[in-house]
Amino acid sequence: MEHSTIAANGTSFHLVRHGTGKELLLLHGWPEFWLTWEPVMTRLAPRHALIAPDLRGFGASGKPAGPWGAEDHAADMLALLDVLDIAHIGIIGHDVGGAVMQVLARRAAGRIAGLFFFDFVYPGIGRRMGEPDRLNEIWYQSFHQMEWAAALIGRSRAACGTYIGHFLRHWAHRKEAFDDVLEAFIDNFLLPGNLEGGFAYYRAAHAGRVAMMEGNSPSLPPIAIPTAVRWAAHDVLFPTAWTDRLGETFTNLDLSILPAVGHFPHREDPDRSAAEIAAFFARIGWY
Amino acid sequence: MEHSTIAANGTSFHLVRHGTGKELLLLHGWPEFWLTWEPVMTRLAPRHALIAPDLRGFGASGKPAGPWGAEDHAADMLALLDVLDIAHIGIIGHDVGGAVMQVLARRAAGRIAGLFFFDFVYPGIGRRMGEPDRLNEIWYQSFHQMEWAAALIGRSRAACGTYIGHFLRHWAHRKEAFDDVLEAFIDNFLLPGNLEGGFAYYRAAHAGRVAMMEGNSPSLPPIAIPTAVRWAAHDVLFPTAWTDRLGETFTNLDLSILPAVGHFPHREDPDRSAAEIAAFFARIGWY
Numbered sequence: 001m002e003h004s005t006i007a008a009n010g011t012s013f014h015l016v017r018h019g020t021g022k023e024l025l026l027l028h029g030w031p032e033f034w035l036t037w038e039p040v041m042t043r044l045a046p047r048h049a050l051i052a053p054d055l056r057g058f059g060a061s062g063k064p065a066g067p068w069g070a071e072d073h074a075a076d077m078l079a080l081l082d083v084l085d086i087a088h089i090g091i092i093g094h095d096v097g098g099a100v101m102q103v104l105a106r107r108a109a110g111r112i113a114g115l116f117f118f119d120f121v122y123p124g125i126g127r128r129m130g131e132p133d134r135l136n137e138i139w140y141q142s143f144h145q146m147e148w149a150a151a152l153i154g155r156s157r158a159a160c161g162t163y164i165g166h167f168l169r170h171w172a173h174r175k176e177a178f179d180d181v182l183e184a185f186i187d188n189f190l191l192p193g194n195l196e197g198g199f200a201y202y203r204a205a206h207a208g209r210v211a212m213m214e215g216n217s218p219s220l221p222p223i224a225i226p227t228a229v230r231w232a233a234h235d236v237l238f239p240t241a242w243t244d245r246l247g248e249t250f251t252n253l254d255l256s257i258l259p260a261v262g263h264f265p266h267r268e269d270p271d272r273s274a275a276e277i278a279a280f281f282a283r284i285g286w287y
Numbered sequence: 288m289e290h291s292t293i294a295a296n297g298t299s300f301h302l303v304r305h306g307t308g309k310e311l312l313l314l315h316g317w318p319e320f321w322l323t324w325e326p327v328m329t330r331l332a333p334r335h336a337l338i339a340p341d342l343r344g345f346g347a348s349g350k351p352a353g354p355w356g357a358e359d360h361a362a363d364m365l366a367l368l369d370v371l372d373i374a375h376i377g378i379i380g381h382d383v384g385g386a387v388m389q390v391l392a393r394r395a396a397g398r399i400a401g402l403f404f405f406d407f408v409y410p411g412i413g414r415r416m417g418e419p420d421r422l423n424e425i426w427y428q429s430f431h432q433m434e435w436a437a438a439l440i441g442r443s444r445a446a447c448g449t450y451i452g453h454f455l456r457h458w459a460h461r462k463e464a465f466d467d468v469l470e471a472f473i474d475n476f477l478l479p480g481n482l483e484g485g486f487a488y489y490r491a492a493h494a495g496r497v498a499m500m501e502g503n504s505p506s507l508p509p510i511a512i513p514t515a516v517r518w519a520a521h522d523v524l525f526p527t528a529w530t531d532r533l534g535e536t537f538t539n540l541d542l543s544i545l546p547a548v549g550h551f552p553h554r555e556d557p558d559r560s561a562a563e564i565a566a567f568f569a570r571i572g573w574y
Contacts, residue, residue: 131501132417132496132497132501133497133501135417135422135425135429135497135500136429136493138422138429139428139429140426141422142422142425142426145423148449151449152446152449152450155445155446156443158442159439162435162438162439163439166433206423209419210422213419213422214420
């Protein structure tokens, strides 16, 4: 794996490249960074040139000065692709990365060969996101907006481990999925600005999430780029039933449910995840 | 002020007594304990015998082994009154204490001279409690149910101070209301079991709150005991508009809005609060 630091859009981005072939960009979620993709990168390296950046605020990339949402991350990624002189690419992502992909698809459709999503938020989830029986799952989206949240969680390695470790286990169906990298994840989120950097996304996303939960999401044009969604069968955060309106947002949609995994298919079942990614991009001629 | 420890309902209760006259029981909320009532106790002591216990889980009272909700606290309080040989009493409370009072009113109406509430949860709040624009206010009710929450907050004095201090300031309109006792509050919540003891309420209350937010609260008989509600004009947690259905629960209701205070009228404006309490109990003949 080749690590590099690239200046783009007014900050620096740490990214990891691996493999050869048609390029694929991998966009992580919270609480993650590039390393979450390592198992699928290893498996896809013989077929694709993989590019896994740390989003701004995360890992070893620059930190935002304030809220930094999907629109901001999308501008970052387009600037990064310009610097890397990449005209055309396939994109893989989930969670925060999946939100960024929807912006990229509308802003730069001509540059995107295909979109491959694991579980993520899209407007069709709507009011269901905030229903009373979901409150014990979504509270963290509010907590992350408290001014003192990062200081509280970052006060000690034990506190950070309790917090980050909770989500990596709770959201996973295969609870051991992150055991081999848990210490690296804790180290990473303890780096200066990384807890704040992740929480910056929730500050930026709040108004849009409230609008979605109130049934007031803005009407956006559908996305016609070839799209695969592999939704986990056991994601406690994003129930499988919420896939029912994906066709409204993605008009060229290949949807199926991934068995025996939770919120992190790429770490819970990297063999199956890599195979699904490879098969989708082969089918659409991007290989 | 006279401190004592009383055995009742299988545990021990710390309570503070002050003043002479007809007895009034004062039931605190979260994150509070008996000390929150001290300013109004001082002012009411010439007129009433005031009894301010620490609820089970709080202060210097015994700790519950698991979830401990309004029904459980009400059983505690009735047992305490039995031990104290008090047949008839007026009750004052807010927040958690206000939930306990509703159970007491239905379980022991004949023992209660009158009910005096500051802001609290009652069924008529209904779906409004969980609407999307309220999520950044109510997240803590979910966070308190996480198994690791007390360990995280209690890891250091600084962490506990950040957390408890946040709510005492954020929910107040007069932000300095707890400045003179903040260190005592932090000391108190750092005592073994007190963070867990407070969070035990939210574990017990969750199912009922979800039912309320889903519009499925059970139909309960109205409460005919003389009732005063003094709702704060500036409670960010419980907006004034939510008083509109109090008449459905309390058929003998004296409602008014307290100006220039937030969630803690008893600490934010103890002069006015004590005067309102004294006037109500005088009006109903309990003096």
